[in-house]
Amino acid sequence: MLKDKTAIVGIGQTEFSKSIDSTELNLACKAIKNALGDAGISPDQVDALGSFTYEETPEFEIARNLGFGNLTYWSQAPYGGGASCAAIGQVAMAIASGIANVGVVWRSRKRGDPSSRMWSHTDEKIFDHWKWSRPSGLVRPVDESSMLIRRYMHQYDYSRESLGAVAISLRKYANANHEALMQHKFLNLEDYMEARMISDPLCLFDNCLESDGAIAIVITNLDIAKKLQNKPAIIHAYSQGMNKEHQLMTHYHGGDPLESSSYVTASNLWNLSDYSPKEIDVAQIYDAFSPMIPFSLEAYNFCSKGEALKLINDGLINIDGELPVNTSGGSLSEVYLHGMNLVTEAVRQIRGSATSQVNNAKLALITTCDATPNAAILLKGE
């Protein structure tokens, strides 16, 4: 069993910026050094690694730069925004099963430059599943997400004003976070309504930031965790999820396209957990695009289908709401690093050191991309 056997004991990051004059390897090394320093663990104790299949810094380069010892486990998780919790969960399982004792998971990414966007590398001939959509001009992830939110808004009678509440709530958290790229940029409903469209009905502020940076975390078994300086963020439950007939980013075929792989992840996660949605103190919900927050809140059973945007407009996800969400500003307003900033923020909430701290936060949910095969982790304090 994985339950309560491992914990996140260290978090580290680089500066976040639209453009950093450094390599991804250099940034990865700095973030990992910071995470190990935060944990109070010597690099030569690390024996497990976890990363994203999209990560371009190889394990051996990381290990020989940082001076790791002999490694006994490493793995990679696929599907970009769906990967962070899977990479962490897999290392946690390896540690819980005794294959290794100290794991590092990292993501380093220079994405500020427009040429780094994956869709801009679309080939003249498409042989993967995107052959069924890109030739018609549905090119970017934002277009693919926009298709679902227009349907949702039609089905449940919402306006663009209602959707604006998501970006505005997250921006307020970023305004309080000195690490957030959008710390000094304020956003109100008027700004939102006047913003340029990227993929109608989604506007600029519904999109995540384009940024450079790296984030790393350290995972150990609970025996080691209890001897360290930080309050451990215990990995209570973990699951991946991919639903029937799933198609990456364009899950339009099969049953209801609004019923994403998150429904599978959520159902298994709650089954494996001792807790129910109403007991969760704070959630970090993957937000490459703003619709993923209401979609995920419904999938994780915090409310019924069609209800999330109304509750968000009533204040659900704000700091004084019932379920504060993306309290560092998230991918929309802090930094976009494939959701790894959501992991570090969940750990800060458990430690009590977040810039927008939820009082006495004991249970923190972390989710990954609603539109891909994905994963989630439930963290708890002692």
Place this chain on the structure above:
Amino acid sequence: MIETIPIPGIEDFDKVYWENCSKNKLTIQHCGDCNEARFPPRHMCPICQSISHDWKEVSGDAVLWSFVIPRPPLLPVFDKQSPYVVGLVELVEYENIRIIGQIQTNSNIDSIKIGDTLTIDFKKINNEISLPYWVKK
């Protein structure tokens, strides 16, 4: 970035689909054993795991499930077309078969609504590929 419209690469399991599109016919792949319809086309029937399949022509009549209006920056070929409408349409013959295609707007984007009833047409890209698109009835 590519300057041309990205085109679907033809594979064994969808060759007939694209051949029929070039003849202005929309055909849906069915299992050769259990007769289950599936889209997009693929190698194997997810119900009975048979690799045998055949193709049945449908009317192309459809209902608009949802749509988006992509705005630049896009691939250059689509920057030039923008604003255009891409729809996800539900075939009238099969409620769970949905296909992506452009929706003809006749320069009146605001007239496009979810639930619109549509009929199919095809745009020839080259000798091998014609892309389906939909027009308001």
